Amino acid sequence: MNALDLSRWQFGITTVYHFVFVPLTIGLSVLVAGMQTAWYRTRDPVHLRMTRFFGKLFLINFAVGVVTGIVQEFQFGMNWSEYSRFVGDVFGAPLAMEGLLAFFLESTFLGLWIFGWDRLSPRLHLATIWLAAIGTNLSAYFILAANSWMQHPVGYRINPATHRAELTSIGKVLTNSTALVTFPHVLFGAFLTGALFVVGISAVHLSRGRDTVLFRRALRAGLVVGLVAAVGVTVSGDVQARIMTKQQPMKMAAAEALYETSAPASFSLFTIGSLDGSQEVWSLRVPHGLSFMATENPNGRVEGINDVQRRYEAAYGPGSYKPVVPVTYWTFRMMVGLGLAAAVLALAGLWATRRGRVPGGRWFPRVALAAMTLPYLADTAGWIFTEMGRQPWVVAGLLRTRDGVSAVGSASVITSLVAFTLLYGALAVIAGGLMVRYARQGPPPETETRDGEPLPAFTY
Incomplete structure (x- = not known):
């Protein structure tokens, strides 16, 4: 493998690992x-x-996420210096706002929340966790704005002397239509992840007869939030698909293995293609499905891979502008299928716990634990689809991935790749061990109160 392939693997591993948290x-x-x-x-x-109880698990996850996020940003200078040079003036603005505004907000108020249980009034202490949560969500928006610029560049100009992208409107970058539809989709996916995390842990404790009142309330709350979030993911994903059809027609065509332009276009339930992903061999399709999803018209026209390829060759010169179709096709289906499965399980859980019921038997905790993994797998598949479907561009229409890599040798990238993989493996063991330990430990015993205010809530 050359330095480009190794750098892509390293950034992919780093990004997917970070996004777990x-x-x-x-x-x-x-x-x-x-x-x-x-x-x-x-x-x-x-x-x-x-x-x-759940606050302690949140803090462990937050700490590991911060560490892995910092390492991820180092990748831009280590392996993608040409990309950083080209887009730094634009890409750096939302990332700086994320660090100076959003991350500062969430980390500051999270610290006040941790140490302020017996020092702040209940109302003020409650405000700190909400401000930390707002900061966390703002942080997501700024990062998504930066990523959305790579998918759909706006608010910039190319300097003819330096051949660099220069920022002309931060407002356009922050209100990029791609960011506006991606943000709610990511948020609903995150709420689904958090909700089923609460459900899985609560189900295990309920199956062991521990704190049934507490964990049944947590279970029901998680199921309600999970179902609402699953509906939100579906609706926001539908809107995102139409934006993607307009802005990145190759990605949508590859997601459906649609090789020839069609009107109407059918939705592929299952397609078998050639090993190189260049053509369809056999498929099972829903008539008019893709046209409706992509254009809101059951007879709408959707461009195919081959026509988009010819159009891009005319605009950008010779070369392949097709992503790896099998990867794009199957990760899209994994994302959609796993998200729907999570919604079905949340609905089934609400039915099983109706009217004060607590499901018995071994099946319930096992299903709940399995449900915890569904949003993680769907999130991972979604990001692989988003980034792989953009190839061969690192910035759509402006900079190819091969032109953004650093001028380093394969040996250097292999060294850092192996080092990161080993360190991340060790970190996974530590983080996983802490999460399992405190999840098994359960909530702390009921504390005494003084004048209606809790005594220190976190003891490590």
Whole structure:
């Protein structure tokens, strides 16, 4: 493998690993804030213990996510210096805003939340966790704005002397139509991840007869949030598909293995293609399905891979502008299928726990634990689809991936790739061990109160 392939593998591994922690941080931040709000309004110690328990798991996940996120940003200078040189003036602006505004907000108020249990008034302490949650969600928006610029560049000009992209409107970058539709999709996916995380842990404790009142409330709350989030993911994903059809027709065509332009276009349920992904061998399709999804018209016209390829060759010169079709096709289906499975499980869980019921038997915790993995796998598949489907561009229409890599040898990239993989493996063992340890430990015993205010809630 050459330095380009190795650099892509390293950035892909780093990004996917980091994003394992991101959606849970976003989702749990809001869920924990909601739990503390319930305690503030009712003064029910069950909600306080729930907040403390899931808050501790949230903090562990947040800490690991910060570490992996910092390493990810180092990749731009290490392996993608030409990309950084080309887009730094544009790409750096939303990332700087994320670091100076959003991350500062969430980390500062998260610190106040951790150490302020017996030092701040209940109302002020509640405000700190909500401000931390707002900061976490703002952080996601700025990062998505930067990524959306790579998918659909706006608010820039190319300097003819330096051949660099220069920022002309930060407003256009932050209100990029791609970012506006991607943000709710990512948020709903994060809420689904956090909700099913709460459901899985609660189900295990319920199956062992521990704190049934607390964990049944947590279970029901997680199932409700999970179902609402699953609906939100579906609706926002539908809107995103239409934007993608207009802005990145090759990605949509590859996602459906649609080789020839069609009107109407059918939706592929299952397609077998050639090994090189250059043509369809056999497929099972839903008539008019893709036309409706991509254009809101059951007879709408959708461009195929071959026509987009010819159009891009005329615009950008000779070369292949097709992504790896099998990867794009199957990751899209994994994302959609796993998301729908999570919605079905959330709905089934609400039915199984209706009217105060607590499901018995071994099947319930096993299904709930399996459900925890679905949003993670869907999130991962979605990001692989998003980034692989953009290839061969690192910035759509402006800079090819091969032109953004650093001028380093394969040996250097192999060294850093092996080092990162080993370090991330060790970090996964540590983080996973901590999460399992504190999840098994369960919520702390009910604390004494003084004048209606809790004593210190976090003891490590």
